[in-house]
Structures are given as C-alpha cells and as structure tokens.
Amino acid sequence: QSALTQPASVSGSPGQSITISCTGTSSDVGGYNSVSWYQQHPGKAPKVLIYDVSNRPSGVSNRFSGSKSGNTASLTISGLQAEDEADYYCSSFTSSITYVFGTGTKVTVL
Amino acid sequence: QLQLQESGPGLVKPSETLSLTCTVSGDSVSSSTYHWGWIRQPPGKGLEWIGSIYYAGNTYYNPSLKSRVTISVDTSKNQFSVRLTSVTAADTAVYFCARLNSGWHSYWGQGTLVTVSS
Numbered sequence: 001q002s003a004l005t006q007p008a009s010v011s012g013s014p015g016q017s018i019t020i021s022c023t024g025t026s027s028d029v030g031g032y033n034s035v036s037w038y039q040q041h042p043g044k045a046p047k048v049l050i051y052d053v054s055n056r057p058s059g060v061s062n063r064f065s066g067s068k069s070g071n072t073a074s075l076t077i078s079g080l081q082a083e084d085e086a087d088y089y090c091s092s093f094t095s096s097i098t099y100v101f102g103t104g105t106k107v108t109v110l
Numbered sequence: 111q112l113q114l115q116e117s118g119p120g121l122v123k124p125s126e127t128l129s130l131t132c133t134v135s136g137d138s139v140s141s142s143t144y145h146w147g148w149i150r151q152p153p154g155k156g157l158e159w160i161g162s163i164y165y166a167g168n169t170y171y172n173p174s175l176k177s178r179v180t181i182s183v184d185t186s187k188n189q190f191s192v193r194l195t196s197v198t199a200a201d202t203a204v205y206f207c208a209r210l211n212s213g214w215h216s217y218w219g220q221g222t223l224v225t226v227s228s
Contacts, residue, residue, distance in 0.1 A: 001173060034213030045206055045221050051214035089157050093213050097170050104156040
C-alpha cells in the first residue's frame with residue numbers, strides 16, 4: 001500500500017488559516033469515511049485531531065476542521081497559533097482492512 | 111485514564127527478531143469495542159502502520175511487512191505484542207502502540223526507539 005500524499009510543508013502567519021491536503025485513492029480515502037488527522041510535536045507521540053473525516057475528539061480545539069472530496073481529504077487550521085507548529089499526518093482505512101498514513105506535512109508558523 | 115506503555119530491547123542485531131510489548135492500563139485488551147495496533151516511525155521520517163489485533167485473535171498486517179510480522183495478545187496480562195523477524199537497519203524506528211477505535215487511532219503510547227545494529 002502506498003502512503004497517502006501530503007505536501008511536505010505549509011506555512012502561515014499567526015491568525016491566518018492554512019489547509020493541508022491528503023490525497024489517496026478510491027481504495028482508501030475515496031472509499032471510506034475513516035479518515036483521521038494527527039498532530040505530532042518533536043519527540044512526542046501523535047495526537048488525534050480529527051476522526052471520521054470531520055469529527056473532533058473531546059478536548060481538541062475547534063480551530064481544527066476536516067473535510068473530504070473524492071480521493072482527497074483536507075485539514076484546515078484556522079487562527080494559526082505558534083503552538084500549532086508541528087508535523088501533521090493523515091490516515092485512512094483501506095479496502096485491505098489495513099490503515100495507511102500520509103507522508104506528513106511540516107507546519108511552520110511565520 | 112487509559113495508558114499504553116511500550117517495552118522491549120532498544121538494540122537488536124541484524125537478522126535477529128525484534129520483540130516489543132505494550133502494557134495497557136485503564137482499559138482491557140479483551141474489549142470487544144477496540145482493536146490494538148502498532149505503528150513505527152524511522153528517525154526523521156513519517157509514520158508507517160504495522161498492523162493490529164482484535165481480542166479474539168483476528169490480525170491485520172501491512173502487506174509490506176506481512177511476511178515478517180506477528181502481533182499477539184495476552185489477555186491475562188492485559189498486553190499485546192509485536193514480533194518482527196529478520197530485521198535490518200531499515201527497521202530502526204520509534205515503535206508506537208495504540209488503541210484503535212473504529213477507523214482511528216485514539217490513544218498512543220509514548221513510543222520506544224529500537225535500533226538495529228551489530
């Protein structure tokens with residue numbers, strides 16, 4: 001299974017909104033609503049931000065939102081803050097009853 | 111409060127077998143609600159899903175690792191484990207264990223670095 005495709009880096013100024021894309025195929029992203037997003041700070045374990053395309057777990061800021069169109073899912077961070085500087089990964093369930101992660105996106109707050 | 115803790119050797123020799131255990135507290139690996147999984151991350155690289163297990167013993171593996179990996183569960187100790195055979199330097203990574211809700215990895219262990227080197 002091939003990793004989902006994400007941009008290597010995205011940057012924005014404090015207060016701005018940024019969007020990270022995650023492109024897969026009809027066998028993963030396009031075929032299921034089991035897309036999730038994770039934030040990872042250096043040396044830390046990933047933390048889930050979004051599950052099932054657009055749902056936020058309890059405790060996650062509403063500045064994080066998710067969506068999907070066809071084979072591409074997206075994570076939007078609004079009101080960008082310095083603490084949002086981290087690596088972000090998408091993940092999807094697949095038709096092989098497995099999971100696949102995205103290539104990862106480094107978010108820089110300018 | 112759910113906690114997952116990985117444990118095992120931090121150094122494994124090439125061609126040998128990597129074995130790690132995840133101890134779960136605050137939940138039961140026998141729960142019919144969740145799967146339990148392993149993910150790894152080579153230094154400076156992205157996340158790679160290794161596989162998962164359901165308490166009844168059903169296992170699911172990354173096709174690229176399937177020939178070398180085995181995930182098992184020990185309900186008496188509330189643990190689950192991963193074994194990866196014939197390791198090479200490419201298997202050097204931080205290994206995470208996690209709880210899988212339906213479609214997402216909800217809780218993660220802190221991760222443990224395993225280095226493959228002679």
